[in-house]
Amino acid sequence: MFRHVSTGITRKKLLTGAATIIVGAVAVATQPNPAQATEELNALVWCDHTDPALLAPFEEKYDVKVNLKEYEGTGAGLSIIEQSRPGDWDVFVIDGVDVHRAVDMGLLAEIPADALPTSDIFPEVVMAENNVVDGKTYAVTEKFGYNTISFDKTKVDPKDMEDMSVIWSDKYTGRIAVYDYYLPVIGLVGLGLGIDTADLGTDDMPAIKEKLFAMKKVAKQVGEVVSSQTALATGEVDILVGGGEWITAVLSEDKPNLDWIIPKQGALRWAQSIGVMKDSAKPDLALKFVQYILSPEGQSKLATSSCYWGMPANAKAGEHLNDAQKAALRWNDQAGYLKNSQLYPIPDENLDAQMQDAWVEMLQQ
Numbered sequence: 001m002f003r004h005v006s007t008g009i010t011r012k013k014l015l016t017g018a019a020t021i022i023v024g025a026v027a028v029a030t031q032p033n034p035a036q037a038t039e040e041l042n043a044l045v046w047c048d049h050t051d052p053a054l055l056a057p058f059e060e061k062y063d064v065k066v067n068l069k070e071y072e073g074t075g076a077g078l079s080i081i082e083q084s085r086p087g088d089w090d091v092f093v094i095d096g097v098d099v100h101r102a103v104d105m106g107l108l109a110e111i112p113a114d115a116l117p118t119s120d121i122f123p124e125v126v127m128a129e130n131n132v133v134d135g136k137t138y139a140v141t142e143k144f145g146y147n148t149i150s151f152d153k154t155k156v157d158p159k160d161m162e163d164m165s166v167i168w169s170d171k172y173t174g175r176i177a178v179y180d181y182y183l184p185v186i187g188l189v190g191l192g193l194g195i196d197t198a199d200l201g202t203d204d205m206p207a208i209k210e211k212l213f214a215m216k217k218v219a220k221q222v223g224e225v226v227s228s229q230t231a232l233a234t235g236e237v238d239i240l241v242g243g244g245e246w247i248t249a250v251l252s253e254d255k256p257n258l259d260w261i262i263p264k265q266g267a268l269r270w271a272q273s274i275g276v277m278k279d280s281a282k283p284d285l286a287l288k289f290v291q292y293i294l295s296p297e298g299q300s301k302l303a304t305s306s307c308y309w310g311m312p313a314n315a316k317a318g319e320h321l322n323d324a325q326k327a328a329l330r331w332n333d334q335a336g337y338l339k340n341s342q343l344y345p346i347p348d349e350n351l352d353a354q355m356q357d358a359w360v361e362m363l364q365q
Contacts, residue, residue: 179242
């Protein structure tokens with residue numbers, strides 16, 4: 001995420017249980033809309049939904065004013081809901097892996113499966129395991145992308161970036177930045193060691209910890225999204241561990257020297273979902289908003305939001321993207337990328353604690 005970049009993408013990657021949950025960026029963002037709109041809709045979202053270009057078509061079509069509140073991290077989003085009154089929110093954008101938690105808390109309404117363009121969504125990101133509970137659909141994947149390696153192709157050998165071990169080798173000492181979020185980076189280190197994220201366990205942590213320390217030794221900085229992206233964009237560093245299209249695609253026009261790759265060992269795949277709040281006073285309008293976001297037009301605008309870019313879940317969005325946008329998103333490479341990427345590790349309490357402890361120790365090196 002986002003995060004995000006200013007991309008504010010610090011957003012999504014800070015899941016519940018993350019070492020740091022950022023709650024400062026929760027200011028209300030009200031977008032330009034029809035002056036005499038007859039209805040209002042309230043959505044709790046990530047920053048990529050705050051782009052006026054995304055909202056305008058929906059607002060004009062339904063004569064509605066969409067009020068947004070941007071948040072970063074599932075924990076922060078749930079905190080906002082807990083402090084709100086029932087019915088305050090109509091739509092909720094959430095990290096795909098946290099949909100079940102929201103359902104267990106009674107926050108999301110069931111969505112009729114036939115109301116969603118499921119057949120148009122890339123099969124690998126339909127992700128029923130995330131969005132469906134007990135056979136009922138509560139959310140739908142709207143956007144996805146990768147935590148991998150971003151780099152300046154004019155300053156490093158792109159061939160070197162094809163091997164994950166480059167992130168802890170000494171060839172680029174002092175020229176590497178690391179995204180400060182333990183789950184995807186530990187997942188990447190695990191992939192570099194040949195450990196699938198679904199199989200990652202406590203017995204793997206000593207080897208992972210060793211490589212984390214080696215990575216920190218050769219890195220110039222470990223930072224959140226904006227500082228990491230800035231360091232890469234300004235040439236302060238040449239490689240960003242944990243980056244991806246969400247870091248470089250939004251900069252592709254101004255910074256064509258920035259690139260990203262999925263190494264031979266693979267990458268981590270993130271996915272964000274959108275659903276209707278169970279207590280919404282306007283469930284029909286909320287569903288229409290979800291349907292608009294999932295439409296080819298809405299998807300193309302969400303994919304290229306001014307906050308951060310990412311792959312649209314709806315494959316038909318390609319009809320609304322130009323060649324340059326598709327190139328930045330690696331549209332034609334998705335079949336291979338989807339096969340060579342894995343979901344975030346989902347650690348139990350014990351493993352999560354070990355991961356966070358290893359991360360803190362690494363930061364202190």
